Amino acid sequence: MIGNLDLYRIFNVVSGSKSFSKAAQELYMTQSAVSQAIRKLENELEIQLFYRTSKGIVLTNEGKLLYEYINSALGMINVGEEKILEINKLNTGQLRVAVGDTISRYFLLPYLEEFHAKYPGIRLNILNGTTLEICDFIKSGKADVGICNLPIHDENLEIIPCKEVHDIFVCGDKYRKITDKPINFEYLMKMPLILLERKSNSRVYVENFFNKRGFQISPAFELGSYDLVLEFTKINLGISCVIKEFSKDYLERGDLYEIRLEEEIPKRSIGICYLKNVPLSRAAGKFVERIHKV
Numbered sequence: 001m002i003g004n005l006d007l008y009r010i011f012n013v014v015s016g017s018k019s020f021s022k023a024a025q026e027l028y029m030t031q032s033a034v035s036q037a038i039r040k041l042e043n044e045l046e047i048q049l050f051y052r053t054s055k056g057i058v059l060t061n062e063g064k065l066l067y068e069y070i071n072s073a074l075g076m077i078n079v080g081e082e083k084i085l086e087i088n089k090l091n092t093g094q095l096r097v098a099v100g101d102t103i104s105r106y107f108l109l110p111y112l113e114e115f116h117a118k119y120p121g122i123r124l125n126i127l128n129g130t131t132l133e134i135c136d137f138i139k140s141g142k143a144d145v146g147i148c149n150l151p152i153h154d155e156n157l158e159i160i161p162c163k164e165v166h167d168i169f170v171c172g173d174k175y176r177k178i179t180d181k182p183i184n185f186e187y188l189m190k191m192p193l194i195l196l197e198r199k200s201n202s203r204v205y206v207e208n209f210f211n212k213r214g215f216q217i218s219p220a221f222e223l224g225s226y227d228l229v230l231e232f233t234k235i236n237l238g239i240s241c242v243i244k245e246f247s248k249d250y251l252e253r254g255d256l257y258e259i260r261l262e263e264e265i266p267k268r269s270i271g272i273c274y275l276k277n278v279p280l281s282r283a284a285g286k287f288v289e290r291i292h293k294v
Contacts, residue, residue: 007038010037010038011049011070012074015059015067015070048060048062049066088282090282090283090286093122093282094123094283095122095145096142097124097147098127098134098143098145098146099127099129099148100129100134100200101128101226102202103148104128130200130201131200131201132201135148135157139275146272147291148270148271148273150269151205151269152273157273157274159271159272160271160273160292164267166243166267167241167242167244167268168242168258169239169241169261170233170251170259171239171256172256175236175257175259176257179258181260182261183259183261184262188261189217191238192221192237193220193221195219195222195229196222197223197224205268220238226246234255234256
């Protein structure tokens with residue numbers, strides 16, 4: 001049947017124009033070549049498709065039946081081809097991004113805005129979750145890419161660092177006096193600490209840093225929202241560990257003050273991750289390419 005596709009295309013044009021000569025002009029073929037193609041199709045199907053009359057050609061009943069199916073099928077093929085071209089040009093499709101609240105608000109939003117403005121036909125589907133949940137979204141096929149806190153150790157994922165961040169401790173006015181000079185870890189552990197909940201990758205990273213130095217963190221508050229961490233600290237409920245790059249507004253306004261430690265917490269990265277052995281869609285590839293330029 002695949003081999004007859006060109007014959008069916010010719011048949012479709014002849015049926016629509018009801019003329020071998022008009023069909024030949026439309027197909028940029030000779031009239032003889034069109035006639036031979038129709039004759040070949042009739043021979044292969046073992047049926048007559050047209051009546052030849054002095055006034056032109058007329059579809060037989062069998063020809064009319066075939067034309068209904070062929071015209072519909074070729075129409076669907078054309079629609080399919082157009083859709084593929086639209087996808088290649090990023091005029092249609094979808095981009096599924098898994099990301100946490102904090103990174104979404106303080107890092108990703110400008111890139112989503114830019115991508116949507118450039119490719120308005122691409123439907124954005126944003127999935128919210130922790131780093132572990134983001135990895136699961138990707139591996140289960142629910143998300144094309146994830147943007148999350150690193151490090152991540154998963155042999156199934158391609159991981160690309162795209163922005164360095166620094167974990168720092170901050171305080172409000174009540175504790176401002178301790179910002180005059182670096183404080184040691186013993187003193188820090190005695191303070192009322194405000195941290196993100198345990199399942200967050202940021203919390204795990206900071207806890208591991210202190211555990212390796214023999215200190216166990218016992219926070220006074222464990223919160224599920226980064227914004228709440230900032231606000232609790234601002235009203236002097238304690239001191240908190242935040243990402244410096246995501247807290248600039250609070251620091252610049254003087255709502256919060258950075259506390260220097262005797263040993264700084266090593267910088268880490270925010271990264272893009274996606275499945276290693278599964279090709280990215282064109283939309284996802286363009287999105288990753290843009291963020292990777294950061």
